[in-house]
Amino acid sequence: MRTLSFYQELIEKKIREILFRKEPADLYDPVRYMLALGGKRIRPALVLMSCELFDGDYEDAVSAALGIEVFHNFTLLHDDIMDKAPLRRSKPTVHTKWSNDVAILSGDAMFVKSCQLMMQVNKQAVASVMEHFLESALLVCEGQQLDMTYQSASNVSIAQYLEMIELKTAALLACALKTGALIANTSAQNCELIYEFGRNLGIAFQLHDDILDVYGDEEKFGKLSGGDIIANKKTFLLLKTFELSSKEQQLELNHWMSATEFDGNEKVAAVKSIFHSLGVKERAEEEMENFYKKALKALEEIKADGQKKNELYRFAEELMLRTY
Amino acid sequence: MRTLSFYQELIEKKIREILFRKEPADLYDPVRYMLALGGKRIRPALVLMSCELFDGDYEDAVSAALGIEVFHNFTLLHDDIMDKAPLRRSKPTVHTKWSNDVAILSGDAMFVKSCQLMMQVNKQAVASVMEHFLESALLVCEGQQLDMTYQSASNVSIAQYLEMIELKTAALLACALKTGALIANTSAQNCELIYEFGRNLGIAFQLHDDILDVYGDEEKFGKLSGGDIIANKKTFLLLKTFELSSKEQQLELNHWMSATEFDGNEKVAAVKSIFHSLGVKERAEEEMENFYKKALKALEEIKADGQKKNELYRFAEELMLRTY
Numbered sequence: 131m132r133t134l135s136f137y138q139e140l141i142e143k144k145i146r147e148i149l150f151r152k153e154p155a156d157l158y159d160p161v162r163y164m165l166a167l168g169g170k171r172i173r174p175a176l177v178l179m180s181c182e183l184f185d186g187d188y189e190d191a192v193s194a195a196l197g198i199e200v201f202h203n204f205t206l207l208h209d210d211i212m213d214k215a216p217l218r219r220s221k222p223t224v225h226t227k228w229s230n231d232v233a234i235l236s237g238d239a240m241f242v243k244s245c246q247l248m249m250q251v252n253k254q255a256v257a258s259v260m261e262h263f264l265e266s267a268l269l270v271c272e273g274q275q276l277d278m279t280y281q282s283a284s285n286v287s288i289a290q291y292l293e294m295i296e297l298k299t300a301a302l303l304a305c306a307l308k309t310g311a312l313i314a315n316t317s318a319q320n321c322e323l324i325y326e327f328g329r330n331l332g333i334a335f336q337l338h339d340d341i342l343d344v345y346g347d348e349e350k351f352g353k354l355s356g357g358d359i360i361a362n363k364k365t366f367l368l369l370k371t372f373e374l375s376s377k378e379q380q381l382e383l384n385h386w387m388s389a390t391e392f393d394g395n396e397k398v399a400a401v402k403s404i405f406h407s408l409g410v411k412e413r414a415e416e417e418m419e420n421f422y423k424k425a426l427k428a429l430e431e432i433k434a435d436g437q438k439k440n441e442l443y444r445f446a447e448e449l450m451l452r453t454y
Numbered sequence: 455m456r457t458l459s460f461y462q463e464l465i466e467k468k469i470r471e472i473l474f475r476k477e478p479a480d481l482y483d484p485v486r487y488m489l490a491l492g493g494k495r496i497r498p499a500l501v502l503m504s505c506e507l508f509d510g511d512y513e514d515a516v517s518a519a520l521g522i523e524v525f526h527n528f529t530l531l532h533d534d535i536m537d538k539a540p541l542r543r544s545k546p547t548v549h550t551k552w553s554n555d556v557a558i559l560s561g562d563a564m565f566v567k568s569c570q571l572m573m574q575v576n577k578q579a580v581a582s583v584m585e586h587f588l589e590s591a592l593l594v595c596e597g598q599q600l601d602m603t604y605q606s607a608s609n610v611s612i613a614q615y616l617e618m619i620e621l622k623t624a625a626l627l628a629c630a631l632k633t634g635a636l637i638a639n640t641s642a643q644n645c646e647l648i649y650e651f652g653r654n655l656g657i658a659f660q661l662h663d664d665i666l667d668v669y670g671d672e673e674k675f676g677k678l679s680g681g682d683i684i685a686n687k688k689t690f691l692l693l694k695t696f697e698l699s700s701k702e703q704q705l706e707l708n709h710w711m712s713a714t715e716f717d718g719n720e721k722v723a724a725v726k727s728i729f730h731s732l733g734v735k736e737r738a739e740e741e742m743e744n745f746y747k748k749a750l751k752a753l754e755e756i757k758a759d760g761q762k763k764n765e766l767y768r769f770a771e772e773l774m775l776r777t778y
Contacts, residue, residue: 157599208562212555231536231602234558238532238565239595245569246588249581256581257573264570271563275481278555 131182131438134445137175144196145171150243160224160236161243164203167219173306174199179445180307180324183438186314190252194259194313197247198306201263204240205270205302207233212278241267255313262312266305273298280364288369292333300332316434323432330425331446337418338450340365344402345411356398362387366417368401370410379404422450455506455762458769461499468520469495474567484548484560485567488527491543498523500630501637503769504648507762510638514576518583518637521571522630525587528564529594529626531557536602579637586636590629597622604688615693616657624656640758647756654749655770661742662774664689668726669735680722686711690741692725694734703728746774 145165150158174195181191209215210223211233217223225233251259276294280286307328311321343358344367358365375383383404386397405411429442469489474482498519505515533539534547535557541547549557575583600618604610631652635645667682668691682689699707707728710721729735753766 151596154596154599154603156603157596208558211558230554232599234532234535235595235599235602237562239592241562241565242588242591242595246585249584249588253581257577260573260584261570264566264573267566268563271559271566272475272478272481275478275556275559278559279478279480 131179131441133441134175134179134448137178137188138171140178140192141171141174141195141199142168144192145174145199148196148200148243148247156228156232157236157239160207160228160232161240163227164207164224164236164240165200167221169203169219171199173202173302176303176306176328176445177310177313179441180310181314182310183324183432183434183442184311184314184316184320185435186310186316191310191313193247193250194263194309195306197244197250197263198302198309200240200247201244201267202302204237204244205274207237207240209274211237212274251313255315258312259309262305262308266301269297269301273301286364286369288366288373291364291366291369295336296329296333299336300329303332303335304328320432320434323428326428327425327432327442327446330421330428331449334418334421334425335449337366337414337421338452340367341411341414341418342452344398344405356394356402359398359401360394366414367405367410370413371401371404371408374408374410375404379407418450422446455503455765457765458499458503458772461502461512462495464502464516465495465498465519465523466492468516469498469523472520472524472567472571480552480556481560481563484531484552484556485564487551488531488548488560488564489524491545493527493543495523497526497626497630500627500652500769501634503765504631504634505638506634507648507756507758507766508635508638508640508644509759510634510640515634515637517571517574518587518633519630521568521574521587522626522633524564524571525568525591526626528561528568529598531561531564533598535561536598575637579639582636583633586629586632590625593621593625597625610688610693612690612693612697615688615690619660620653620657623660624653627656627659628652644756644758647752650752651749651756651766651770654745654752655773658742658745658749659773661690661738661745662776664691665735665738665742666776668722668729680718680726683722683725684718690738691729691734694737695725695728695732698732698734699728703731742774746770 150161152158177191177195177198178188182188206218207224210218211225211230215223216226224236248260248263249256273294277298280290280294304325308321308325311324340358344355346355371383382400386392386400425446429439432439474485476482501515501519501522502512506512530542531548534542535549535554539547540550548560572584572587573580597618601622604614604618628649632645632649635648664682667689668679670679695707706724710716710724713721749770753763756763
């Protein structure tokens, strides 16, 4: 089995070869723009790795891998509209560069294309792959809706937050891995286990993101840390803080969260100091470790060649060790 | 074969039985709301009629019929955002009742659901049905994009307009008919002919809509006629007027089209008077008749039971005779 980076590079090349019609340019130019913005191509690489893990030929999984990456980019495109995000990977978002209307419609076209790519899977696997893909797509929509609902809700529990990131982030990672397994036509048990690996790893991955946003190496992270704090984003850290804080600390938190004019650094420092006094970073790391361990346990139980499994162990480790 | 109204009622019943999860309510309530708004259910009824025409069992086509209706409603939901439409079937549109963000995401979920319904088609037909459906979905996106582009373009030819309505309106009607044919597993030639029937009928249908908007029976139409004129909508009538009008008439047209404050009735009367002097209504009717005849010719060539074909002749006639 090849390394993650081999598959990532392959996807990067193949994604530029997906055929879209030229016209109407306002529909397809944004699609090409979005797909050319780059990204780590982790999900499609996982489709290929999982297929190989279960002794499939990764070439049989390339179209599904591309389908999942196009789908992922479609969700980013629509999410960017909802989040009113001006930039993605340091470039203007589609709705900023074109318009909201164009972004809605180009997103829709990307979703169609992702289904077309999924349908190119071989006959034996296409029905199960497609059904699993569509069910996962619904979960991702549900996760995005919960994320929006929770941003304006006053009470969000840790359990609700974990469910939300499971749907919004982990479901597609898990779907990518299971898709490769379905194409390789492995046992139902292996399919279930690789899904569990992805689901738990995905949740750990998002918790890691929450931590990195506050404590990540600013230089490597490429942006000022504390963005989530400034935006009052209800991450694991903030929700845990609500849970553990004293009345006094809650007053201070509310002060910062309702302030409309403030010095960003000051707000970040103040909130981080509350985080520190309650040890929420450690709590988040503990939670992350729990999910990470569950992921590794699922991987361990998978019946497949040990050397091939090692590539996935390595991948999981890298994901958890990244400091940016 | 049953009549159109039998199939319409069947669909109306079945559409209320589609299962959606309850939560998140902000994702699925708008979907249920949109599907309960009603409509003539013509597209899904056509799937069933076409399936029966080619000696299939209409029950085998119900899930695909529902899939096409859910897809159609998804496009209406997203179009309403882009058109900033406050009302649909006299009720608040989803983006008005909830928000743009909710409307985007609920639309996405509807699209997923439509694919899931299409995937329930029997094994023998599912691949061809799904591929045709996805290709048609792309055409509909392209048509909507052209519609938006043309609304702000200064020069739009009649040929461009016809291409746009073919994609935006006719493609899905034609797809509905071909889907029924594919499920019935009829000959490739019949599939092609029923598609042509739907494509030409769909274009005639849209031209009829353009005419009705200006000349329709206001009472039966349920709204003031001339809405397209007031909104400067580039319909066949207006584009033909641009083509045929004198310099003087063009000045008058431009005056009305650039006016920001005006009496609606006055504008409609003035523009209608230019239409009248150039005979554009008759030109539009002629064009509509041409497409209608092409549709009938395709239907004639179809190899199927004559009595069954009669139901589709009757349907086409009713579509063209409606005065609202």
